[in-house]
Amino acid sequence: MLVDMTNWVRPDPDAAFRRAVPAGRAPARDWLRRLDAWWVHGSPRAVRSAVRGTAALLLPVECVCCRRPDAVVCGRCARALRTACLRPRRVEHRAEALPLNPGNEPMPVIAAGSYEHELAAVVLAYKNHQMPALAGMLVPPLARAVKSALDTLAEPGAPVVLVPVPTRLQARNRRGYFPVGLLLGRLRRAGVLPEGVRVARLVRYRAARQFTAAQKGKGRRARGAVRNSMCARRRRTLDRLAGRGARVLLIDDVLTTGSTLAEAQRALAEAGLPACGAVVLAATPAPDEKRGVRSTR
Numbered sequence: 001m002l003v004d005m006t007n008w009v010r011p012d013p014d015a016a017f018r019r020a021v022p023a024g025r026a027p028a029r030d031w032l033r034r035l036d037a038w039w040v041h042g043s044p045r046a047v048r049s050a051v052r053g054t055a056a057l058l059l060p061v062e063c064v065c066c067r068r069p070d071a072v073v074c075g076r077c078a079r080a081l082r083t084a085c086l087r088p089r090r091v092e093h094r095a096e097a098l099p100l101n102p103g104n105e106p107m108p109v110i111a112a113g114s115y116e117h118e119l120a121a122v123v124l125a126y127k128n129h130q131m132p133a134l135a136g137m138l139v140p141p142l143a144r145a146v147k148s149a150l151d152t153l154a155e156p157g158a159p160v161v162l163v164p165v166p167t168r169l170q171a172r173n174r175r176g177y178f179p180v181g182l183l184l185g186r187l188r189r190a191g192v193l194p195e196g197v198r199v200a201r202l203v204r205y206r207a208a209r210q211f212t213a214a215q216k217g218k219g220r221r222a223r224g225a226v227r228n229s230m231c232a233r234r235r236r237t238l239d240r241l242a243g244r245g246a247r248v249l250l251i252d253d254v255l256t257t258g259s260t261l262a263e264a265q266r267a268l269a270e271a272g273l274p275a276c277g278a279v280v281l282a283a284t285p286a287p288d289e290k291r292g293v294r295s296t297r
């Protein structure tokens, strides 16, 4: 008796690489195709995983939070991180340099969690220790905070733009990636953002030369390290968004004094589209909060 096996056989993952190429055309592509096919083939994959296993023996990995061996973030710390970020919170009272709204209130900021314990360790490793792979752990907390901001800060029905706060070119060159942009890109690709919400890099740091020119003639106080260091980009998109009544949410990784957010807000307001709020991954705990935590323990 013949049994139809097609339902049990998984589609061949290498099939795409075995597509027939017209003979005599693009030999270089043919060679690359073979290399690709070889690379994803079972046996080299086994060799690579063996090499990785040996490398883990020679260069042991350890948890970035608790230093336990064998995982970049161990199960216990991953669970603790998840629990710490379950409830996004308003944190604008913690930062004294935030811009003021017309009502003289600081710009509302929502944080996924406090910059302490596991969240601080993972954010630090992600940003400063060349571990972009940790983005996967930080996307869900950010998604939760963005959702909370969309529910409470944005007007229903109005289009919303998520604008990452830029990093300086120097820092970006050193890292080789843009931490906040990478997180937002993954968030967008995950397909969890509601309809009408888009991501756009509308603010950038001025080049050093422009920065010096912009600082000229300013008083000493106005010449802070951050002031006038950013400007808006993609003016046409900005004008179009302003015309449609879009609301802007700034996205940053860590909130300390709020001066970076203030500078990004200044650049956006100058271009005619001020942000209605901001979302950060983590906010440094206020001094009184720290004391409160300690006394309850």
Ligand SMILES: [Zn+2]
Binding pocket: 063, 064, 065, 066, 067, 068, 073, 074, 075, 076, 077, 078
């Ligand atoms: Zn751990």
